Amino acid sequence: MRVWAIFKKELRLYFTSPVAYVVFTIFLLIAGYFFYNIFAFFTLASMQSAMNPAMARDLNVTDGVMRPLFSNVSVILLLLMPLLTMRLFAEERRSGTIELLLTYPVRDGAVLLGKYAAALVLYASMLALTLLYPGIVAYFVRLEAGPLLTGYLGLVLMGATFIAVGVFASSLTENQIVASITTFGILLIFWILGWSADYAGGAAGKLLQHLSIIEHNESFARGVLDTKDIIYYVDFTVLALFLTLRSLETRRWKG
Amino acid sequence: MIEVQGLTKQYGPVTAIRDVSFRVEPGQVVGFLGPNGAGKSTTMRILSCFMPASGGSARVAGYDVLTQSMEVRRRIGYLPESVPLYTDLRVAPYLDFVAEVKGLARGERRRRVAEVMDRCLIGDVQNRLIGKLSKGYRQRVGLAQALVSDPEVLILDEPTIGLDPRQITEIRSLIKALAGRHTVILSTHILPEVSMVCSGGVVIINKGAIVAQGPIETLVEQFFPTARVEVEVIGPPAAVREMMRAIPGVVSVHDEAITNGAGRYVVESSRDRDIRAEISRLAAQQQWSLLELKRVGTTLEEVFIRIVAGEETTAEAGEDAAP
Numbered sequence: 001m002r003v004w005a006i007f008k009k010e011l012r013l014y015f016t017s018p019v020a021y022v023v024f025t026i027f028l029l030i031a032g033y034f035f036y037n038i039f040a041f042f043t044l045a046s047m048q049s050a051m052n053p054a055m056a057r058d059l060n061v062t063d064g065v066m067r068p069l070f071s072n073v074s075v076i077l078l079l080l081m082p083l084l085t086m087r088l089f090a091e092e093r094r095s096g097t098i099e100l101l102l103t104y105p106v107r108d109g110a111v112l113l114g115k116y117a118a119a120l121v122l123y124a125s126m127l128a129l130t131l132l133y134p135g136i137v138a139y140f141v142r143l144e145a146g147p148l149l150t151g152y153l154g155l156v157l158m159g160a161t162f163i164a165v166g167v168f169a170s171s172l173t174e175n176q177i178v179a180s181i182t183t184f185g186i187l188l189i190f191w192i193l194g195w196s197a198d199y200a201g202g203a204a205g206k207l208l209q210h211l212s213i214i215e216h217n218e219s220f221a222r223g224v225l226d227t228k229d230i231i232y233y234v235d236f237t238v239l240a241l242f243l244t245l246r247s248l249e250t251r252r253w254k255g
Numbered sequence: 256m257i258e259v260q261g262l263t264k265q266y267g268p269v270t271a272i273r274d275v276s277f278r279v280e281p282g283q284v285v286g287f288l289g290p291n292g293a294g295k296s297t298t299m300r301i302l303s304c305f306m307p308a309s310g311g312s313a314r315v316a317g318y319d320v321l322t323q324s325m326e327v328r329r330r331i332g333y334l335p336e337s338v339p340l341y342t343d344l345r346v347a348p349y350l351d352f353v354a355e356v357k358g359l360a361r362g363e364r365r366r367r368v369a370e371v372m373d374r375c376l377i378g379d380v381q382n383r384l385i386g387k388l389s390k391g392y393r394q395r396v397g398l399a400q401a402l403v404s405d406p407e408v409l410i411l412d413e414p415t416i417g418l419d420p421r422q423i424t425e426i427r428s429l430i431k432a433l434a435g436r437h438t439v440i441l442s443t444h445i446l447p448e449v450s451m452v453c454s455g456g457v458v459i460i461n462k463g464a465i466v467a468q469g470p471i472e473t474l475v476e477q478f479f480p481t482a483r484v485e486v487e488v489i490g491p492p493a494a495v496r497e498m499m500r501a502i503p504g505v506v507s508v509h510d511e512a513i514t515n516g517a518g519r520y521v522v523e524s525s526r527d528r529d530i531r532a533e534i535s536r537l538a539a540q541q542q543w544s545l546l547e548l549k550r551v552g553t554t555l556e557e558v559f560i561r562i563v564a565g566e567e568t569t570a571e572a573g574e575d576a577a578p
């Protein structure tokens with residue numbers, strides 16, 4: 001299995017450089033801080049409701065806690081994910097190893113798939129580690145499993161899109177920093193598109209809202225699964241991967 | 256095994272190679288010789304399916320590099336000029352990765368990796384990071400990754416560049432040993448390397464175009480139809496020149512240097528005659544003191560210099576002629 005060989009090589013390379021470790025550490029620390037805040041919020045809220053039972057009813061966990069949590073985590077991902085994908089093609093190009101890789105009997109698509117899968121698995125394991133936190137919180141207070149699960153699914157889908165964009169940017173240059181900034185730029189543009197949706201209004205506003213990469217994550221955090229959102233992320237990912245293939249092909253012509 | 260027909264490659268406005276054609280027969284080691292920038296790497300990148308040509312066609316192991324690239328890639332081992340390796344991987348896992356990508360099954364992979372490490376003398380560094388290896392070891396790891404799938408055809412771009420003399424000798428003997436079992440095309444700009452390694456002849460490229468090809472002896476005879484003898488003798492220069500010129504078969508006599516009586520001459524004669532005996536007899540008769548008398552072999556080096564220099568002089572002459 002040639003995709004498998006490339007996948008294994010990429011994962012191995014991830015753990016030979018400090019980047020993955022640093023990203024993991026920072027992400028886990030920050031995510032931990034967010035969960036700590038939830039825990040603190042719950043402790044405070046439950047103390048208040050013990051004193052004033054009427055308040056307990058107003059305590060909306062999903063809106064008050066989960067949504068800000070997942071939206072905060074999204075911002076961290078926006079900042080960190082470009083660092084996980086910048087190396088994938090840029091470094092092969094800089095060091096010249098791409099010249100060997102692309103003359104082995106593997107299709108460009110298989111190379112891309114192997115690399116994409118490696119980044120995705122890395123990201124998924126990073127997310128999986130944060131499951132520890134809701135685990136701890138759930139030990140002390142009651143957490144709703146539904147919004148938590150859909151929230152995580154939303155993060156996986158959004159992260160998959162981030163990675164696809166990152167792989168694409170990495171295929172455009174031999175400079176990892178440029179790849180990382182390009183990824184961040186593209187993601188940020190799609191992130192802020194939604195902001196102007198309100199002013200634009202009408203059909204244009206609807207379109208902008210639909211294109212916004214963060215808008216589609218909202219419903220997941222609310223515990224709602226909407227196929228429209230899932231399709232958005234899948235489409236975005238497929239398009240970015242398709243463009244990566246085209247970019248690899250054009251780069252071959254230039255040598 | 257390798258057939259190149261009218262290959263042309265343009266990098267934007269730069270024409271790197273134009274109308275390149277040559278053949279390499281199975282089991283031969285052929286040298287691809289040319290000065291820097293001649294287009295050697297460009298040709299090899301096309302042969303290895305790294306990039307497509309702008310025109311012409313190339314077949315490797317019977318398959319077209321453009322339309323049947325997967326078939327070609329399955330049958331080649333390629334070593335690019337810069338020897339690009341994953342510096343963060345260790346030698347054995349790296350070779351195992353290459354073997355797996357090249358489609359070898361697990362058991363076979365382990366056997367082949369061990370075999371190829373043995374053959375390239377890198378067994379002692381198999382657990383070291385590639386980035387920490389010396390240039391010589393890296394070159395051998397590069398060769399090992401090309402060989403790991405036991406490919407029919409090997410494409411080696413300047414495999415001895417940047418090595419010290421001992422390492423060069425090692426790599427050369429390694430490549431020499433490949434003849435017969437593999438078809439090898441290796442590029443170089445080091446002339447003696449070709450005569451040492453390339454039993455299958457040479458293809459000479461200059462400024463993107465093939466200028467000569469064939470077995471080395473044939474090329475030498477083609478470019479230097481005469482045999483040459485170098486004579487150092489003390490005697491009156493005019494007489495020496497004239498009398499040597501009169502020996503049957505001699506076509507020309509040049510004097511190289513004349514210093515206080517001793518003259519150094521190069522005598523050219525037809526290849527089928529050895530005129531050394533006659534020269535020494537002549538010297539004895541005339542009572543010249545013969546200091547040195549030796550045959551100078553015309554080498555590939557001289558052929559190459561003549562080709563490359565010849566092209567340059569014509570080009571310059573052309574430029575001078577233009578207003």
Ligand SMILES: Nc1ncnc2c1ncn2[C@@H]1O[C@H](COP(=O)(O)OP(=O)(O)O)[C@@H](O)[C@H]1O
Pocket residue numbers: 254255266269270271289290291292293294295296297298
């Ligand atoms: N990627 C490239 N873009 C533009 N020009 C190139 C590129 N690669 C090589 N060239 C040009 O093509 C010519 C041939 O180069 P190359 O094939 O590397 O020669 P060699 O390997 O014989 O030294 C040179 O003039 C070189 O400058």
Ligand SMILES: [Mg+2]
Pocket residue numbers: 292295296297336412
């Ligand atoms: Mg070169």
